Amino acid sequence: MENLLPSILSHEGISRLADGGLYITDRRRLPFEDVEVFCPDAWAASDAIRSMVTQGGGPLEVALNALLLTYRTDRDHLEEAAAALMTARPTNTTMRREISSIMEAYSSGEDMEELIDEAFCRYDGLYDRISDIGAGLIKDGDGILTTCFPEHTFMLSVKKAAMEGRRVSVFVPETRPYLQGAHLTEPCLREMGIECFLITDGMGAHFMDEGRIGIYMTAADLVLPDRTVVNKTGTLSNAIAASYYGIPYYAFTLGVDSSLRKEDIVMEERDGESIRRIGDVPVASEEAMALYPCFDIIDSSLVTGIVTEGGVI
Amino acid sequence: MENLLPSILSHEGISRLADGGLYITDRRRLPFEDVEVFCPDAWAASDAIRSMVTQGGGPLEVALNALLLTYRTDRDHLEEAAAALMTARPTNTTMRREISSIMEAYSSGEDMEELIDEAFCRYDGLYDRISDIGAGLIKDGDGILTTCFPEHTFMLSVKKAAMEGRRVSVFVPETRPYLQGAHLTEPCLREMGIECFLITDGMGAHFMDEGRIGIYMTAADLVLPDRTVVNKTGTLSNAIAASYYGIPYYAFTLGVDSSLRKEDIVMEERDGESIRRIGDVPVASEEAMALYPCFDIIDSSLVTGIVTEGGVI
Numbered sequence: 001m002e003n004l005l006p007s008i009l010s011h012e013g014i015s016r017l018a019d020g021g022l023y024i025t026d027r028r029r030l031p032f033e034d035v036e037v038f039c040p041d042a043w044a045a046s047d048a049i050r051s052m053v054t055q056g057g058g059p060l061e062v063a064l065n066a067l068l069l070t071y072r073t074d075r076d077h078l079e080e081a082a083a084a085l086m087t088a089r090p091t092n093t094t095m096r097r098e099i100s101s102i103m104e105a106y107s108s109g110e111d112m113e114e115l116i117d118e119a120f121c122r123y124d125g126l127y128d129r130i131s132d133i134g135a136g137l138i139k140d141g142d143g144i145l146t147t148c149f150p151e152h153t154f155m156l157s158v159k160k161a162a163m164e165g166r167r168v169s170v171f172v173p174e175t176r177p178y179l180q181g182a183h184l185t186e187p188c189l190r191e192m193g194i195e196c197f198l199i200t201d202g203m204g205a206h207f208m209d210e211g212r213i214g215i216y217m218t219a220a221d222l223v224l225p226d227r228t229v230v231n232k233t234g235t236l237s238n239a240i241a242a243s244y245y246g247i248p249y250y251a252f253t254l255g256v257d258s259s260l261r262k263e264d265i266v267m268e269e270r271d272g273e274s275i276r277r278i279g280d281v282p283v284a285s286e287e288a289m290a291l292y293p294c295f296d297i298i299d300s301s302l303v304t305g306i307v308t309e310g311g312v313i
Numbered sequence: 314m315e316n317l318l319p320s321i322l323s324h325e326g327i328s329r330l331a332d333g334g335l336y337i338t339d340r341r342r343l344p345f346e347d348v349e350v351f352c353p354d355a356w357a358a359s360d361a362i363r364s365m366v367t368q369g370g371g372p373l374e375v376a377l378n379a380l381l382l383t384y385r386t387d388r389d390h391l392e393e394a395a396a397a398l399m400t401a402r403p404t405n406t407t408m409r410r411e412i413s414s415i416m417e418a419y420s421s422g423e424d425m426e427e428l429i430d431e432a433f434c435r436y437d438g439l440y441d442r443i444s445d446i447g448a449g450l451i452k453d454g455d456g457i458l459t460t461c462f463p464e465h466t467f468m469l470s471v472k473k474a475a476m477e478g479r480r481v482s483v484f485v486p487e488t489r490p491y492l493q494g495a496h497l498t499e500p501c502l503r504e505m506g507i508e509c510f511l512i513t514d515g516m517g518a519h520f521m522d523e524g525r526i527g528i529y530m531t532a533a534d535l536v537l538p539d540r541t542v543v544n545k546t547g548t549l550s551n552a553i554a555a556s557y558y559g560i561p562y563y564a565f566t567l568g569v570d571s572s573l574r575k576e577d578i579v580m581e582e583r584d585g586e587s588i589r590r591i592g593d594v595p596v597a598s599e600e601a602m603a604l605y606p607c608f609d610i611i612d613s614s615l616v617t618g619i620v621t622e623g624g625v626i
């Protein structure tokens with residue numbers, strides 16, 4: 001399965017242990033520069049996650065590698081390292097759950113090297129099984145709308161549908177302010193040989209109205225037990241439009257978060273500076289007040305199905 | 314009324330006759346640089362309109378001034394100048410209708426100087442009356458969502474509502490790819506002393522979901538007799554979300570275009586280059602295929618009302 005993935009989603013393309021530390025691919029600089037951030041320890045890795053060096057499924061792999069690094073080099077501070085990693089991104093419950101469960105198994109005597117290795121393998125298998133289900137939802141001729149950077153499960157679903165002979169194309173909103181769609185999703189799909197069109201964030205409904213979208217598919221930062229989806233801002237707008245046009249909306253998740261309720265969601269609000277600038281380039285007045293809520297909360301009534309390891313729920 | 318407007322919407326702030334030609338404020342470079350493009354004749358002015366030096370209500374005033382310039386300096390080519398101006402932006406039917414009607418009146422013996430002067434005055438009066446109606450739709454405490462740069466009628470509506478003592482704030486999507494929201498709408502509102510928040514194009518539904526939007530108001534490039542609204546891409550997405558949340562959507566127009574049917578609309582498709590770049594700065598791979606349809610077509614079922622000179626229809 002690893003060889004079907006675009007390069008930046010391979011394990012080495014996300015992060016790698018070398019030179020006594022951890023190299024993390026800096027997704028903020030893709031696709032223009034292919035550089036890595038070097039983290040000498042788990043605290044630096046935690047900072048890197050916090051400052052969006054990697055995101056989506058990236059923090060999970062970085063956290064696993066950072067935990068392994070700490071185990072190998074600074075075992076006395078393993079608990080503190082785990083705590084720092086788990087709080088690096090409040091909404092990433094997959095990472096928190098995984099690190100927590102590994103620490104628990106370790107404290108009851110299991111081998112850390114094996115636990116980490118087993119976790120990497122488990123996620124590979126999960127991506128493979130979920131994308132088998134995702135691919136089955138894509139019909140021949142489908143225009144697929146997405147939002148942000150839906151990573152392994154979506155990429156593999158589209159690739160598998162194409163490999164099974166179905167003609168597909170993907171409409172990719174650029175996803176301001178961080179431009180994950182333009183910087184990550186579009187280059188990945190192109191590398192995989194999938195026809196894709198870059199659009200702006202307000203254009204999803206336009207192409208639905210023209211009848212060019214057959215299915216809407218995104219990742220999910222969180223899925224609550226009542227099927228409420230939490231994902232990148234912009235997801236909601238397209239989900240409402242999909243519902244309006246009778247287009248199915250599926251969200252991919254590695255696991256429903258059974259412990260969370262809607263009231264518990266910590267909404268990350270980021271600095272308006274990222275709206276006023278693109279990289280170093282000002283795109284608005286310095287004096288402009290800008291709002292940047294990180295996530296949309298999408299009511300389950302707008303969600304056709306959640307694509308999980310066990311099937312569509 | 315002129316003194317209520319933000320500076321770039323004053324007559325002189327749009328275009329002015331001087332030095333034997335026409336100066337047009339280059340909106341593409343606002344708010345960072347305040348520069349004018351000099352057009353020696355109507356053909357240059359027509360090219361300037363085509364290359365988006367000004368847009369929205371700008372082309373109408375530029376066309377009036379360019380016609381006056383031609384009348385004063387090159388009267389033999391008045392018909393050709395009028396034809397060039399009328400085709401500079403296919404979707405701008407207000408400009409086409411106005412130039413056509415002035416040329417007709419002129420050919421039946423009326424005075425060109427007076428005709429142009431009368432047209433400027435007529436639009437000032439129109440903006441004033443329409444914004445009286447628009448202001449009446451805005452309630453105390455309303456968060457107002459807009460899209461793109463809704464110009465005179467919207468700006469004056471918000472200003473009048475504020476002057477009548479109602480607390481209002483405006484949520485302004487940046488409006489990629491040309492960023493009219495960030496470059497024009499937000500600075501205008503700020504200059505007018507109106508609280509406003511710059512957001513990205515995918516965030517409208519987010520703030521509706523949070524209950525922060527009381528009304529959605531945009532300009533309209535075109536309104537068809539069946540109340541179908543044609544406006545900047547991104548308008549539709551927010552109109553669908555407004556309908557979903559039961560938030561009223563009003564579009565401002567100077568006049569319903571009684572001669573057009575939905576089938577007749579010429580959809581302008583622009584070069585994907587403007588999605589791949591912001592100004593000179595690349596924001597996506599050069600190899601990315603990008604789509605940029607200029608306008609959304611918003612079905613009348615999504616429109617609460619069209620704000621016209623004669624009232625809300």
